[in-house]
Amino acid sequence: MQRLRMLGAALAGIMLLGTASACGSDDHGDKAGTDETIVVDITVEGGEITPKGDRVKVAAGQPIDIVVDADAAGSLHIHSDPEQELSYEQGTTTIPITIDRPGVIEVESHEPPQVIVQLEVR
Template sequence: MQRLRIVGAALATITLLGTVTACGSDHSSASSDKTVVVKITVENGDITPKGDRIKVGAGQPIDLVVTADRAGSLHMHSDPEQEFAYDKGTKTFPITIDRPGVIEVESHDPPQIIVQLEVR
């Protein structure tokens, strides 16, 4: 009888540890709800960043924050493709990407890949 109690206590402990681990996993996925901010600077004909890869979760909010000394536009190779026009100053473009993959955000003037959003 005592052996059954020990086995029962061990199973209860294993079950409890499994539950705690699952809660830990849920907590890490909750952080994917946090907005990723991508700062883009356009100054004197130069754009930064220059092709950085940023990991984001599928459906995670992303803010493309453009600070520019002139008007221009960004092009995003998503499905559907998107274009974001900006004026001189600072403008924020809130986006989300639902499908996993790598999405390029680029400029045509000057032609360059600004960031690659690696969606998981």
């Protein structure tokens, strides 16, 4: 009888474990320490920059590729600690970055003055 109880407890544990793993999320943007690269696309054309203040969720330490498609060379400012100024060329430029501290990090342009994207680092 005791053996039957142990078997029942073991089966219940396995089923509980299976249920817990089935409730997981495929939202990679919320996983801390993930190695999946987040791509942020930015377009600079005729003095206009898009996106305009979109928020992107990333995990602390997660690789980010900022891909700039521009009709002229320019620079982006990343208000992280320390702050960064990243240059891009005419055409397509991929800028890899990583943010290690949680918080909201603004990526902006000074010409024209605009917040392009906010990186919500968790």
